[in-house]
Amino acid sequence: MNISDIAKMAGVSPSTVSRYLNNGYVSEEKKRVIRKVIDETGYAPLTSAQNLRNRKMNVIGVIVPKISSESISHIVDGITDRLRDTDYQIFLANTDNNVKKEIEYLELFENNFVDGVILSATDFTAKHRQILKRYNKPVVIASQNVPGFPCVYNDDEEAAYNAVTHLAQQGAGHIAYLGVMEEDLSAGHGRHMGYLRALADAGLEADKNLEKIVDFTIYSGYNGIQELIDSGEKFDGLFCATDNIAIGAINCMRYSGLKVPDDVKTAAVGDSVVSKALFPSLTTVHLYYDEIGRESADMILGFLDGTAKSTRQLKLSSELCVRESSTFMPDAVS
Amino acid sequence: MNISDIAKMAGVSPSTVSRYLNNGYVSEEKKRVIRKVIDETGYAPLTSAQNLRNRKMNVIGVIVPKISSESISHIVDGITDRLRDTDYQIFLANTDNNVKKEIEYLELFENNFVDGVILSATDFTAKHRQILKRYNKPVVIASQNVPGFPCVYNDDEEAAYNAVTHLAQQGAGHIAYLGVMEEDLSAGHGRHMGYLRALADAGLEADKNLEKIVDFTIYSGYNGIQELIDSGEKFDGLFCATDNIAIGAINCMRYSGLKVPDDVKTAAVGDSVVSKALFPSLTTVHLYYDEIGRESADMILGFLDGTAKSTRQLKLSSELCVRESSTFMPDAVS
DNA sequence: CTGAAAGCGCTTACAG
DNA sequence: CTGAAAGCGCTTACAG
Structure with a gap:
């Protein structure tokens, strides 16, 4: 069933059917009969032929x-x-x-x-x-x-900046960072920069010992904060580059006896669906x-x-x- | 840059280039020269032409x-x-x-x-x-x-059956159901059937008042269980057709002072990524x-x-x- | 307003 | 092993 068949059935040329299908420079009368044939047959032009012809x-x-x-x-x-x-x-x-x-x-x-x-x-x-x-x-x-x-x-930098600034405003003075590799310009580099700028603007000192690079999984967040806790470093704030990292980290802190937010004010970036439904619900930045x-x-x-x-x-x-x-x-x- | 151009550059016919690209009934010598030309030009056949020709x-x-x-x-x-x-x-x-x-x-x-x-x-x-x-x-x-x-x-029926049977084995005697519309044959009908069969096999009575149809969202789960709580019905087990429903429901129960699992043993179906990281972590069925x-x-x-x-x-x-x-x-x- | 013709780029019998 | 020819289904100048 191709355009020639339709043309024959409608008693017109293939050109006319094509015109009907496209620009539409066709008399009302022929339009009617072509429409009828197409309706009855359910004809639809073959896209691969159109693609070849139209380069589109x-x-x-x-x-x-x-x-x-x-x-x-x-x-x-x-x-x-x-x-x-x-x-x-x-x-x-x-x-x-x-x-x-x-x-x-x-x-x-x-x-x-x-x-x-x-x-x-x-x-x-x-x-x-x-x-x-x-x-x-x-x-x-x-x-x-x-x-x-x-x-x-x-604007990942801004997102992180706002989250970390908020943590500082909530009274956190030692804000840890759980991020992803810098090669990831958005979630990695951008959010890290925002974190650092927020610390600086809040008059807080950056501390390399409070920073850990992990990957995008919940487990990685869990392990990352575990290492930080095991290292004996003290922190009362935590900023995570993604919600998933925060989910893992919060879970780990709970099992370690650290209370969120009482002991560690925590924020992340992402606003995933579950972030609202977690316990405690997660302070995070919504990205559109x-x-x-x-x-x-x-x-x-x-x-x-x-x-x-x-x-x-x-x-x-x-x-x-x-x-x-x-x-x-x-x-x-x- | 089409197959004819390549053919000319290689000093062969388009047919031969095509054969090189497909079946490959071509002399080693010509293969070499064609390969060279293709490498140099980066030629790739146009799929829309192939599609039209091959009907594939x-x-x-x-x-x-x-x-x-x-x-x-x-x-x-x-x-x-x-x-x-x-x-x-x-x-x-x-x-x-x-x-x-x-x-x-x-x-x-x-x-x-x-x-x-x-x-x-x-x-x-x-x-x-x-x-x-x-x-x-x-x-x-x-x-x-x-x-x-x-x-x-x-096998949604089996999945629900196993989850609900497990709740019964944990001592739940009044297991509520938060599910989705029956028109959804899998998550709706199938899991509901599994729930009912498990109750029957465990010698528990089905109770329409303990069943609620909600939709797939966390919020819907929250509201569903809220209604159940408000209605004054008593339950010590809860089976949710999906993890998201359970997430909302557990959250609601927490705010209502119902402890999970102490007061209400809860299970769902889905094994979403977060289900492990929730607090309490969620008993659920992994579907492949x-x-x-x-x-x-x-x-x-x-x-x-x-x-x-x-x-x-x-x-x-x-x-x-x-x-x-x-x-x-x-x-x-x- | 309409139709015949050419051509998009490819592949595959066919003849050699 | 190779090439000339035909054709996949469509569209668009072109002539009328």
């Missing part, structure tokens, strides 16, 4: 490090949302935190499947830069600030990941339709959510 | 209700994993729990983009059935048992969603390569994870 896929490639991550899935939700009323579909590529896979997809997408790419990388390497320098399709980097390339990202997705999609759409000509960077703000872990413990418990 | 997309469509859900993302992880070493890519369609969108994608995929579909629906309607009855591509239903159609699913993804992908691959000819249903087992919420409260707390 109507698909956006979305490369993400891990789909089973709350932040990533919200980015994807945001993209989906923005693309909803367009003709574009999403082609999702999951790299499983594997930089090699990421590069492969970038190269695959350059000649295939998609009209543009939204890339959420954890680590933007020289190789990334080299490929994107001469990429033949528009690319938007979601959730990371990469100067010189189109990107949409959170869905906005990142929406704005990234919007930006790529701009490049695709020619509206946006020059490169651009969009930085989004965040919102501190003060909860029990830095303030007070509800009565019911004691 | 090398893409699996994956329709999911919500990507920002832990179980769904694990299904997607599993699919990605199984497809890793094949030529297939994933085309992800996010329906946002909108049945209409689900139908639209199903229809879209019938003539476009993909060779086969993995569908994770919450609600399998008559419309679904009607479309899939005469679908022209293989479809596998992930995470739901739909007799007559290929599917891979959890990644396995569902892997097996669904495997099944569709079987249909696509012709290995699998007849329809089939695959039911996966689960694993009860006993934790604090049904057993004991660690010392550190009291």
